[in-house]
Amino acid sequence: MTNIVTSDIIKTSNISFGTSGARGLVVEFTDDISAAFTHAFLAVISQKFEFETVALAIDNRPSSYGIAQACAAAIEEHGFEVEFHGVVPTPAIASYSLTKKIPCIMITGSHIPFDRNGMKFYRPDGEISKDDEYSISNSNYSFSKISALPTLVKCTDAADNYIARYTSLFDKYLLCGKKIGIYEHSSSGRDLYHQLFTSLGAEVVSLGRSDDFIPIDTEAVGDKDRSLAKSWSKKYCLDAIFSTDGDGDRPLVADEKGNWLRGDILGLLTSIALDIEALAIPVSCNTAVELSKRFKRVLRTKIGSPYVIAGFEGLIESYHCVAGFEANGGYLLATDLVINGKTLSALPTRDAVLPALMLLVAAGKDNISSLVENLPQRFTWSDRIKNFASEKSQQIIESAVMSPENFLSQLGLSQRQCADIDQTDGARFTLDNGDVFHLRPSGNAPELRCYTEAADELQAKEYVETILGKIPSLQ
Known part of the structure; x- marks a missing residue:
């Protein structure tokens, strides 16, 4: 039987690492390509860690189970046992992996459309690094072509452990009197969130469950979902609505009025509630x-959890309580914390449940909106142009950086001047009035993202609509 070299098949595929795992079209995730990524991952990390078992989980995409079967076949061929945990949130399988000190693979495309999918890889000590990604992509491990796909038997340990991670910290009456809507759609955590919140005393209302995969993007919530939240809040008299993206690592939380909180505002409130020292x-x-002015240190990084995690290394040397979050709301805990006399272990990967719980704890008997109103009033907005080639995005950004005055004129913003350009990731333009717009090609799909910030929410939204409306016509 002819063997296949992992690097040969990976480099000739159209699947590559982005800001959050390997992503590509479903049709590109053949059995051999899925196996190649799995073998390469195991070949790289087995040089650094000793383990006998690999955990495996999936989201609710129609294609995810088949990809997992190919991964399981590769894991077994590589000489390891497979633990299949079925459909669970990414932070659930990641937390389980850390606890058991074994690697895991999560089959998910997160928030991107259902015709795409992906793979997230975790070492026994957490997310793989950018160096690991390079080693995986260039691994020369040789393996046999898959002849048969195994039937996967589900284990519930990861889901059970994830629920216990949070319910064990609080009194079972913590959320007594709270009425919380769970926007379930096709989230991979939809079958455990109800149990988690009711275990803490909340009355839970299930909302919007779907048999079709819905690509919820917590950074660019659509008008339909905005209207749904407001109508649900009014109809059921809810104190909050909780939801996530497809794989459950990015939270989406609405206040008592049905207004979705921006992810970074949720992260800020969570960090204040946890008394975090450095971010x-x-x-x-x-x-x-x-x-x-609530933190001793705030470190700004490139976009993507690997960069946030890399930033933790220097912070934990100087501070006891360190965390991070992204604009999508995903919360990363770098150090162990003590809550109610009990230890919450570090989970340095995006999580959706912790910020939602801490927001409710911080609100207490008050409304969530009052917490938001007490923050410095800076408003952000974001959206994206889909099916927009990365090459064109890069060209537009390079031209804009070379001549920001001309770019502002092309966007219809000639009345403003550019005060600063931050090229940490993409190009972030600060205007002379303090407003901001930030352009960045997506690392996961052919999309151009636009983030804006202003002292007024309508102005932030107007910037996004104006800029994304003008850009497709630019050469």
């Missing part, structure tokens, strides 16, 4: 973080 956050996050 690592991407450059795209709201400047209310610094303006709040």
Whole structure:
């Protein structure tokens, strides 16, 4: 039987690492390509860690189970046992992996459309690094072509452990009197969130469950979902609505009025509630973080959890309580914390449940909106142009950086001047009135993202609509 070399098949595929795992079209995730990534991952980390078992989980995409079967076949061929945990949130399988000190693979495309999918890899000590990604992509491990796909038997340990991670910290009456809507759609955590919140005393209302995969993007919530939240809040008299993206690592939380909170505002409120000393956050996050003056250090990084995690290394040497979050709301805990006399272990990967819980704890008997109103009033907005070639995005950004005055004129913003350009990731333009717009090609799909910030929410939204409306016509 002819063997296949992992690097040969990976490099000739159209699947590559972005800001959050390997991503590509479903049709590109053949059995051999899925196996190649799995073998390469195991070949790289087995040089650094000793383990016998690999955990495997999936999201609710129609294609995810088949990809997992190919991964399981590769894991077994590589000489390891497979633990299949079925459909669970990414932070659930990641937390389980850390606890058991074994690697894991999560089959998910997160928030991107269902015709795409992806793979997230975790070492026994957490997310793989950018160096690991390079080693995986260039691994020369040789393996046999898959002849048969195994039937996967589900284990519930990861889901059970994830629920216990949070319910064990609080009294079972913590959320008594709270009425919380769970926007379930096709989230991979939809079958455990109800149990988690009711275990803490909340009355839970299930909302919007879907048999079709819905690509919820917590950084660019659509008008339909905005209207749904307001109508649900009014109809059921809810104190909050909780939801996530497809794989459950990015939270989406609405206040008692049905207004979705921006992810970085949720992260800021969570960090205040946890009494965090130092933060690592991407450059795209709201400047209310610094303006709040609640932290001893705020480190800005490139966008993507690997960069936030890399930023933790220097911070944990100087501070006891370190965390991070992204503009999408995903919360990363770098150090162990003590809550109610009990230890919450570090989970340095995006999580959606912790920020939602801490927001409710911080609100207490008050409304969530009052917490938001007490923050420095800086408003952000974001959206994206889909099916926009990365090459064109790069050309537009390079031209804009070379001549910002001309670029502002092309966007219809000639009345403003550019005060600063931050090229940490993409190009973040600060205008002479303090407003911000930030352009960045997506690392996961052919999309151009635009983030804006202003002292007024309507102005922030208007910037996004104006800029994304003008850009497709630019050469």
